Amino acid sequence: MSTIVNRRDVDFYLDEMFDLGSLLASDRYSEHDRESISAILDLCQSMAEEEFLPCAAEHDENEPVFQDGQAITPDSLKACLKAFVEAGLPAATFDHDLGGMQLPVMVANFMQGIFQAANAPAVGYVFLTSSNAHMLQACGSEALRERYLPPLVEGRWFGTMCLSEPHAGSSLSDIRCMAEPVGDGSHKLTGTKMWISGGEQDISENIVHMVLARTPDAPPGVKGISLFLVPKIRVEEDGSLGEPNNIALAGLNHKMGQRGTTNTLLNFGEGVIVWVTSWGRKTKASKICST
Ligand SMILES: Cc1cc2nc3c(=O)[nH]c(=O)nc-3n(C[C@H](O)[C@H](O)[C@H](O)COP(=O)(O)OP(=O)(O)OC[C@H]3O[C@@H](n4cnc5c(N)ncnc54)[C@H](O)[C@@H]3O)c2cc1C
The missing domain is CATH 2.40.110.20 (Butyryl-CoA Dehydrogenase, subunit A; domain 2)
Structure with missing residues (x-):
């Protein structure tokens, strides 16, 4: 049994309480169905349990250090976030034309919850980035969006x-x-x-x-x-x-x-x-x- 998430609870919230089905029936989410959403949550759960959870205590004990004007983070933290970025997860809620997965925010919130249960400080970097990029998308000029959004959505910045x-x-x-x-x-x-x-x-x-x-x-x-x-x-x-x-x-x-x-x-x-x-x-x- 998972120590970070009860998937029966997640399914109950998604299906019974928040009626994900009706959201998936809209044009915006036509490339997703309930099966693909479960597969994405499976991926998040296995990555959270196998990559993020095992080093959570280490990250708590060994906080980043200040060295020559720079912040040096543990290698295992870099490895966790590399896996997260390579799986395309920073792009979860962004539009297809930005290379995003165009998932409902509701689903992304459950994805986020799974990672936060495993190692919240590690994913703090990427979830701050997601909020930052959404604000740029909503408020930035076209020129700024063109230059800054793609690397933020890809998770390179x-x-x-x-x-x-x-x-x-x-x-x-x-x-x-x-x-x-x-x-x-x-x-x-x-x-x-x-x-x-x-x-x-x-x-x-x-x-x-x-x-x-x-x-x-x-x-x-x-x-x-x-x-x-x-x-x-x-x-x-x-x-x-x-x-x-x-x-x-x-x-x-x-x-x-x-x-x-x-x-x-x-x-x-x-x-x-x-x-x-x-x-x-x-x-x-x-x-x-x-x-
Ligand atoms: C872990 C952590 C991460 C953070 N990350 C960021 C970040 O990324 N970016 C960023 O900009 N900031 C960040 N902050 C700062 C955070 O936003 C501030 O701590 C917060 O806004 C509160 O300000 P303060 O600490 O100066 O407390 P104060 O404003 O001095 O508040 C002290 C106490 O007084 C109470 N209080 C204040 N004003 C009133 C009022 N008018 N009426 C009644 N009660 C009041 C507050 O509720 C609180 O209990 C972070 C803080 C922490 C602890």
Whole structure:
């Protein structure tokens, strides 16, 4: 018997409580049926039990370490996430035209639950990435989506959310991170973000930070907060990686649980910043350019 999931419960929720059948009858999910959904859950369960669960205690005992300005994660953590990415699971809920599996979010939530039961801190990186990519898909300009979404959906790059600052957690209206326009649609961003999960790691090729900051003319309070897409490594027009984007890992925070997911203090310098959209204000398109 599985120690991480009761599949009879999962089936009960999917079929009896949430009526997955009627969802699968819609055009959007026409490539899936109940059998293929069970096969995907089988795959998740075996990967969670065979790859993620056996090293969960190790990840808890050996949290990532800060070394020469970098966060070094255990090899077994990298191996788990490599298997997850190679199985195409980061693309679970994304559209077919993005290379996604176009699964119902309800099914993806059960997939997520199975992995979290096995080793939540390990999958923290990829589920943060999924949320980050969904927000980019919903709010980003076409140019940003074209450049950043495919590697996030493939799981080659991971994503974060950078809201909190050392003096501002719940009170986000007090954030001080400043983004100054350079006149071509991009911004220079300076400031410090605290408690950022997955803010630095040595697992993915790049990290896409979604950063809350103010512009110089912003009104006070939450209405003055904008959202910026800030890559760890700058991305060239052809999608290849360029120079580091001047984001320094100032330190790792130590936690009592979920220790496999790095928790970071990040200093943003004056790198090339890509503007996504204003928060709570009218959405505009943006373009990528250098200072
Ligand atoms: C494991 C972990 C991972 C995190 N990952 C991220 C991340 O990836 N990105 C990110 O941006 N942040 C992250 N955070 C930060 C997290 O979002 C903040 O901790 C959270 O917003 C609370 O802020 P704070 O810690 O400053 O607490 P405070 O805001 O100082 O709150 C302290 C206490 O006061 C209460 N409180 C606060 N305001 C009020 C109010 N107005 N009325 C009544 N009670 C109130 C709170 O409920 C809480 O009990 C992470 C935190 C942890 C612990």
